[in-house]
Amino acid sequence: MPANEKVECQMSVSERKKKILGALIEEYIKTAEPVGSKAIAGITDLGCSSATIRNELAELTAMGYLEQPHTSAGRIPTPAGYRLYVNELMEKQKLSIEETEEINRRLNEKMTQLDSMMSDVGKIASQLTDYPALAIAAYAPATIKRFDLIYIDANTFIIVVMLSNNTVKNKLVHLPISVDQGMINKLATLFNANFTGISNDRITPILISSTERAAGDTMGLTSVIASFTMETLASQQEVEAYVTGENRLLGQPEYKDPEKAHKLMSYLADGGHVLSGTTDEIFAGGSEVRVLIGPENVAEELKDSSVVIASYDMGDNTKGLIGVVGPTRMDYSAVAAKLSFLAAGLSRRLGGGEAPPSGMHNKLIIKGDDIIDEH
Amino acid sequence: MPANEKVECQMSVSERKKKILGALIEEYIKTAEPVGSKAIAGITDLGCSSATIRNELAELTAMGYLEQPHTSAGRIPTPAGYRLYVNELMEKQKLSIEETEEINRRLNEKMTQLDSMMSDVGKIASQLTDYPALAIAAYAPATIKRFDLIYIDANTFIIVVMLSNNTVKNKLVHLPISVDQGMINKLATLFNANFTGISNDRITPILISSTERAAGDTMGLTSVIASFTMETLASQQEVEAYVTGENRLLGQPEYKDPEKAHKLMSYLADGGHVLSGTTDEIFAGGSEVRVLIGPENVAEELKDSSVVIASYDMGDNTKGLIGVVGPTRMDYSAVAAKLSFLAAGLSRRLGGGEAPPSGMHNKLIIKGDDIIDEH
DNA sequence: GCTGGCACTCTCGTCCTACGAGTGCTAATA
DNA sequence: TATTAGCACTCGTAGGACGAGAGTGCCAGC
Numbered sequence: 001m002p003a004n005e006k007v008e009c010q011m012s013v014s015e016r017k018k019k020i021l022g023a024l025i026e027e028y029i030k031t032a033e034p035v036g037s038k039a040i041a042g043i044t045d046l047g048c049s050s051a052t053i054r055n056e057l058a059e060l061t062a063m064g065y066l067e068q069p070h071t072s073a074g075r076i077p078t079p080a081g082y083r084l085y086v087n088e089l090m091e092k093q094k095l096s097i098e099e100t101e102e103i104n105r106r107l108n109e110k111m112t113q114l115d116s117m118m119s120d121v122g123k124i125a126s127q128l129t130d131y132p133a134l135a136i137a138a139y140a141p142a143t144i145k146r147f148d149l150i151y152i153d154a155n156t157f158i159i160v161v162m163l164s165n166n167t168v169k170n171k172l173v174h175l176p177i178s179v180d181q182g183m184i185n186k187l188a189t190l191f192n193a194n195f196t197g198i199s200n201d202r203i204t205p206i207l208i209s210s211t212e213r214a215a216g217d218t219m220g221l222t223s224v225i226a227s228f229t230m231e232t233l234a235s236q237q238e239v240e241a242y243v244t245g246e247n248r249l250l251g252q253p254e255y256k257d258p259e260k261a262h263k264l265m266s267y268l269a270d271g272g273h274v275l276s277g278t279t280d281e282i283f284a285g286g287s288e289v290r291v292l293i294g295p296e297n298v299a300e301e302l303k304d305s306s307v308v309i310a311s312y313d314m315g316d317n318t319k320g321l322i323g324v325v326g327p328t329r330m331d332y333s334a335v336a337a338k339l340s341f342l343a344a345g346l347s348r349r350l351g352g353g354e355a356p357p358s359g360m361h362n363k364l365i366i367k368g369d370d371i372i373d374e375h
Numbered sequence: 376m377p378a379n380e381k382v383e384c385q386m387s388v389s390e391r392k393k394k395i396l397g398a399l400i401e402e403y404i405k406t407a408e409p410v411g412s413k414a415i416a417g418i419t420d421l422g423c424s425s426a427t428i429r430n431e432l433a434e435l436t437a438m439g440y441l442e443q444p445h446t447s448a449g450r451i452p453t454p455a456g457y458r459l460y461v462n463e464l465m466e467k468q469k470l471s472i473e474e475t476e477e478i479n480r481r482l483n484e485k486m487t488q489l490d491s492m493m494s495d496v497g498k499i500a501s502q503l504t505d506y507p508a509l510a511i512a513a514y515a516p517a518t519i520k521r522f523d524l525i526y527i528d529a530n531t532f533i534i535v536v537m538l539s540n541n542t543v544k545n546k547l548v549h550l551p552i553s554v555d556q557g558m559i560n561k562l563a564t565l566f567n568a569n570f571t572g573i574s575n576d577r578i579t580p581i582l583i584s585s586t587e588r589a590a591g592d593t594m595g596l597t598s599v600i601a602s603f604t605m606e607t608l609a610s611q612q613e614v615e616a617y618v619t620g621e622n623r624l625l626g627q628p629e630y631k632d633p634e635k636a637h638k639l640m641s642y643l644a645d646g647g648h649v650l651s652g653t654t655d656e657i658f659a660g661g662s663e664v665r666v667l668i669g670p671e672n673v674a675e676e677l678k679d680s681s682v683v684i685a686s687y688d689m690g691d692n693t694k695g696l697i698g699v700v701g702p703t704r705m706d707y708s709a710v711a712a713k714l715s716f717l718a719a720g721l722s723r724r725l726g727g728g729e730a731p732p733s734g735m736h737n738k739l740i741i742k743g744d745d746i747i748d749e750h
Numbered sequence: 751g752c753t754g755g756c757a758c759t760c761t762c763g764t765c766c767t768a769c770g771a772g773t774g775c776t777a778a779t780a
Numbered sequence: 781t782a783t784t785a786g787c788a789c790t791c792g793t794a795g796g797a798c799g800a801g802a803g804t805g806c807c808a809g810c
Contacts, residue, residue, distance in 0.1 A: 036803055051753055054804070072760045072803050148525050150535060158543055160525060160535055168533055168545045246622055247640035250633045258625045258633060265622035411772055426784055429773070447772050447791045 022089040034074030079294035093333040126245030131326040147191040154178040200233040254327040267301040310343035397464040409449030454669035468708040501620030506701040522566040529553040575608040629702040642676040685718035
């Protein structure tokens with residue numbers, strides 16, 4: 001094909017084409033049905049007829065931004081089309097006062113117990129967006145800052161450890177034999193001397209047995225405390241992932257085929273690896289909202305779905321992601337705004353390690369243009 | 376219709392009818408398709424032809440145990456049919472050694488952190504049965520048994536409370552102002568004297584302010600500790616419910632209609648009230664496995680699904696339920712066996728407050744006929 | 751470069767038919 | 781009296797034909 005190939009340079013998308021593409025995508029987001037030239041003429045105010053729009057649509061299709069399900073149907077956006085829309089066309093949506101208040105109210109309500117925070121945040125995100133949500137927290141390697149052993153009675157004591165990231169874990173230990181308070185105190189001193197500030201791989205059998213000898217412990221208490229320590233450190237290093245609201249997928253017409261829905265949902269169900277490929281990248285990427293459209297996702301199961309992710313920073317090198325999964329036909333603008341605000345609220349509440357004492361929640365201050373972070 | 380009505384007394388279901396009904400239900404459980412007379416002749420060893428079986432089927436239908444989707448299809452069981460099957464016909468299935476070992480292995484693996492136990496148990500149940508599972512724990516009203524306040528530095532201390540049901544909760548408190556260790560110790564003594572052994576409604580503003588005066592606390596520490604106490608007690612009294620594996624519904628042909636699946640799944644998603652109507656009853660009902668078939672469920676959304684529930688006892692008046700939800704065409708026998716074993720395993724591990732120290736799991740001993748509790 | 755008009759294409763719903771599975775009934779049989 | 785073989789009947793399903801409708805591509809005219 002020699003001469004008549006028009007060397008359609010990708011960059012040259014005229015203003016009118018953009019307007020048409022934007023209108024088409026927004027209509028398609030609403031209706032989930034292919035959009036025809038006449039419909040676009042109806043909803044835009046460009047003073048031209050459907051025939052003109054047809055010509056433009058044909059070119060947009062040739063450029064790869066649109067496609068037709070079959071010869072005689074309207075157009076639907078391709079992933080490249082969505083990408084252009086998200087990058088250049090989409091108006092960054094601002095949340096209304098009511099919406100921000102609603103989010104703040106729910107965050108405050110839920111933030112009382114930190115334990116269940118992750119799943120609660122996921123629940124909030126899912127309800128706000130009406131898509132399945134996933135919440136991921138990744139903890140930076142932690143060490144033990146301090147040990148306390150609370151003597152209860154001859155057969156019972158509590159281990160309390162405080163971690164370098166200021167979380168506190170405890171465990172109640174029942175013993176088949178008796179110990180005296182002196183032994184408990186001695187163990188606490190030894191553990192504070194030998195087990196604080198070190199990472200898991202430096203807790204060796206040698207360290208444990210030397211501690212055991214130093215304490216004169218013949219009952220395996222040292223092992224119990226050491227193994228709790230190791231478990232705690234290990235659990236801190238795990239990436240926790242919670243998935244909520246999978247059922248909301250079924251409300252979307254693109255998942256009306258139960259097979260398709262089932263595949264995606266069971267992929268999400270053990271959500272750990274959902275974003276594994278992208279986690280590092282995201283963590284490096286600061287706090288803006290990321291949009292992964294269709295084939296941009298690494299996971300095969302997500303190739304025709306989209307993911308919107310916001311990251312938050314809890315301080316102490318502990319970061320997290322909050323995201324939603326949905327069809328590529330997703331209301332990116334609204335979803336991005338909501339997630340961004342949610343993540344910012346989380347960072348403010350949790351960042352810097354200064355958790356407000358319960359019952360004394362700071363009211364989150366919202367500046368108008370703070371709702372979407374630009375970079 | 377005067378004379379030829381045969382006064383089919385419900386009780387008289389002949390042995391052959393039972394055999395036919397049982398075979399039909401088991402076939403239907405396998406295939407999810409209406410079962411015809413010829414198929415039954417093929418799988419049973421009653422020496423009679425399909426015509427005879429047709430007559431029996433017609434009578435079983437008249438009795439209300441079977442129905443026909445349309446005139447010329449095979450039969451499917453009605454809820455009454457399933458009920459008869461579950462009560463009288465079903466062989467109580469025994470788990471194989473491999474299955475029991477698998478369950479034990481997973482329980483042991485998961486039982487290390489008690490916090491996440493509920494959702495983990497749900498996960499196990501769901502994976503074992505391939506149905507969505509729900510895990511519910513209801514705690515008997517608890518009181519605080521003991522307070523410890525761990526002084527960290529002038530601005531930080533940890534609250535550790537031990538509850539009457541032997542769970543331990545903690546909270547790290549940051550203060551905007553300084554306190555000295557003496558105040559912390561004084562508060563611990565006062566709280567142990569005044570706040571132990573009492574229920575939430577006896578923690579009054581009067582009690583708090585008198586404690587505050589006694590301690591000479593002008594910084595609101597007393598309120599912080601008191602409100603943590605109240606929150607802890609309140610959270611213990613809540614019924615917690617976890618739902619896992621909703622997506623597995625989509626694997627069942629009866630939920631291939633996405634609307635139907637969506638309805639049930641979103642009903643399950645906030646699983647708190649799923650069994651609300653039946654909870655009390657179940658708690659009273661001892662430890663046998665309960666089967667609720669179709670319309671036997673109180674909730675409208677469950678009217679054409681079935682629920683199998685086992686209860687377990689964690690001691691200290693804390694009980695829980697573990698159950699699965701699926702189509703009425705459910706492999707009741709296998710599901711009941713698995714849940715029963717799982718619940719028994721939980722009770723053994725948690726009952727009597729004697730949690731084995733981690734790393735020292737008792738191997739659960741299984742007696743052959745212990746796998747299904749008869750009463 | 752835009753527009754109206756028009757032929758063309760493709761999907762979707764509907765109608766029809768043929769097929770097959772399974773029943774219910776009847777008459778024959780042990 | 782219980783069982784069986786045979787047969788007509790019913791009903792859902794699959795497949796094919798057909799028309800309506802939506803939307804396109806293209807062309808000629810403005």
